Amino acid sequence: MAKNTEDLKQVVDQAIAQQEVPHVKLNKMGPNSVDINRLTKPSKETRQEYWGKGLTYFAIILIIILVVSIIGFVGVHGLATFFGNHVNVFHFLTSTDWDPGDGKNHVGAAAMIVTSFSVTLLAALVATPFAIAVALFMTEYTSQKGAKFLQSVMELLVGIPSVVYGFLGLTIIVPVVRKLFGGTGFGILSATLVLFVMVLPTITSLTVDALKAVPKHFRQASAALGATHWQTIHKVVLRVATPRILTAIIFGMARAFGEALAVQMVIGNAVLMPANLVSPSATLTSQLTSQMGNTVMGTLPNNALWSLALLLLIMALVFNFLVRLVGKKGQK
Known part of the structure; x- marks a missing residue:
C-alpha cells in the first residue's frame, strides 16, 4: 500500500x-x-x-x-x-359442520369459503360497471377540474375507515334489505352492497390509470379513420386497456376478500351454507375476527382459526399471481 x-x-x-x-x-x-x-x-x-x-x-x-x-x-x-x-384436509374444505370445540370431525370451512367467494364475486360484478363508467367519464368526457374533483371524492372514499362503512351498512343497508326482501336483513346481499362502496375507489383509480396509459395516437388514428368518440372508446381504448382493467378488478376482489370488520357487522356471522342472499352467513374473515379472542392458543379451535387465516394467505398469493399473469399477457 x-x-x-x-x-x-x-x-x-x-x-x-x-x-x-x-x-x-x-x-x-x-x-x-x-x-x-x-x-x-x-x-x-x-x-x-x-x-x-x-x-x-x-x-x-x-x-x-x-x-x-x-x-x-x-x-x-x-x-x-x-x-x-x-x-382431514378434504373434510375441512368440503364439510359445512363448523364447531371445533366438539372435536376434529366438526371442523368444516366449506360454508365460509363459499360465502367469501360469493361476496367477493358479487361485489366485483356490481362495482366493475360503475368503476369503468366513472373512469371513462374522468378520462374521456369531463374537464380537468371535473376529473380532479372526482379523484378527490374517490380518495375520500378510500380514507373512510372500515368500521364507518360497517356502521352505515348496519344502520341503513340492513334495515332497507329487511324491508324489501324480508328476513333479518343480514346476509350476502348487505355485505355485497357495503363492499361495493369499499372496492369502487380501488377499481376506479386503477382503471383511470389504465385508460390514461393508452397512447394518444391510438385515439387520433381512430378519429382519422372516421370513428366516432364512442366507437374509439369501445373499439380501441377499452380493448387496449383491458389487461390493466382486469388487474384493477383483481385488486378490488383482493380488497373485498380480505375485508373483515365491515363484513362482520352486516353479514350475520352464522356459519351456515347460505340458502339465499338474505340469509345470515359468515366469511373467513368475519369468523376470524369474531372468534379469535375466544380461543386458547394451541387448542383445536384456535388451530382451526389459524387454518382459516392460512386459507386467506393462500388466496392473497393467488390474487398476486393472477395480477402478474394478467400483466404479462397485457405486455404481449
Missing part, C-alpha cells in the same frame, strides 16, 4: 512539474504540494454512497425476513390443525 502511494505521489508531482499551460488552480502548485492521502482515502460522497447502499440492502433484507416470518408463522399454526390435530 505504501509503495502504491509513493508511486501515485511521483506521478502527480511529475504531472504538475511538467504542466505547460498554467491552470487557475494549479499554477501555484509545485512538486510535493499535493496531499496524496486525501487522493487515496474515500471522499465524503463515496461514504454517502456506501451508506445509501447499505441502508437499501438492509431495508430489503428486513422486508424479506418479515414476509417469510409471517408466512412461516401462519403456515406453522395453520397446518397444526392437519398434522397436530389430525383433521
